[in-house]
Amino acid sequence: MAMFGGKVPENDPDLKLRTAVDQQCEEKIRGIVEMHFPSHTFLGEETAGPDLDATLASGGWLWIVDPIDGTTNFAAGQPMSAVSIGVAFDGKLQAGVIYEPFRDELFAAARGAGATLNGASISVSKTDTLSKAVVASGAPPNPRSAAPCFRAMTLLAPPKTRTIRILGSAAINFAWLACGRLDAWFEADLNSWDSAAGVLLVEEAGGAVTDCLGTPFALTTRPICATNGRIHAELLEVLAVSRCTGLDVD
Structure with missing residues (x-):
């Protein structure tokens, strides 16, 4: 969070500040995953490359990570970004978490176990039109x-x-x-x-x-x-x- 809203140099068309923060977050997440699940495949936005996606991943366990979703908001000082981590097995989603640090909100779901926000059960709206x-x-x-x-x-x-x-x-x-x-x-x-x-x-x-x-x-x-x-x-x-x-x- 120390770099939230940090100034991006005007002559930097690639938003290097954004890229640096994203990469740091992804490296931290990757390290934790590889420590606990060394046999699992890790797919992160910052290291995937422009043409690599989950479509190219083999079977087995796959971690799909966006270290900062909403990077433009983050770099602009707008508190609307989150960490997104999904886990799939043989191409089928099994678990997912989204953490929004500005409100300290942790959304989590596991297949067949429902969805929660900070541990409390949540459900979609009942709007019918x-x-x-x-x-x-x-x-x-x-x-x-x-x-x-x-x-x-x-x-x-x-x-x-x-x-x-x-x-x-x-x-x-x-x-x-x-x-x-x-x-x-x-x-x-x-x-x-x-x-x-x-x-x-x-x-x-x-x-x-x-x-x-x-x-x-x-x-x-x-x-x-x-x-x-x-x-x-x-x-x-x-x-x-x-x-x-x-x-x-x-």
Whole structure:
């Protein structure tokens, strides 16, 4: 937290401050995992490389880690970022944790055991129509993934929904959906380290997660539609109409 909101040099287009903090956090997490589970595979955002994702991992135990989800928020001094750690076995999610340090909130889930916030059981909202829903999306830097989201948000503007939010962190979107602070959220393109922990959290809290066409989630899934389950079909209809089902084609 000592580097939260630290100044990024204006002549540094790669945000080296952000990268340094992310790498330090990932190295710390990797060290703990390798100490206790030396035979497990570790997939971290900062060391994965641009083309490596959970899709390339072999069977067995796999740790999928985003050391700081919401790095832009972190570097800008906006307290909306989290650590996201998912664990899968043979391609199926088994456990997930999301820790949000600014509120000291630890969201956790294990397959078949439900979801918790700081040890207390949580569940998704009971909102039953899109017009009453608080819906979140993302604003990624890649225009091919941002454009579909903004098309969908335009169609989802009130009164189609209660309101739209952009929080800047996929992990927080998942966590807040799981505990009922959001009713739904979607994004056109996410890596597995953005979604692994959050998907299980939402599912164990009673929600639904698919791709933006309604196909069940797998670690290879990149477009995400996550809801409390009650408004899933309604949101999928809007995503289809707005062509928010994946990256725009060049």
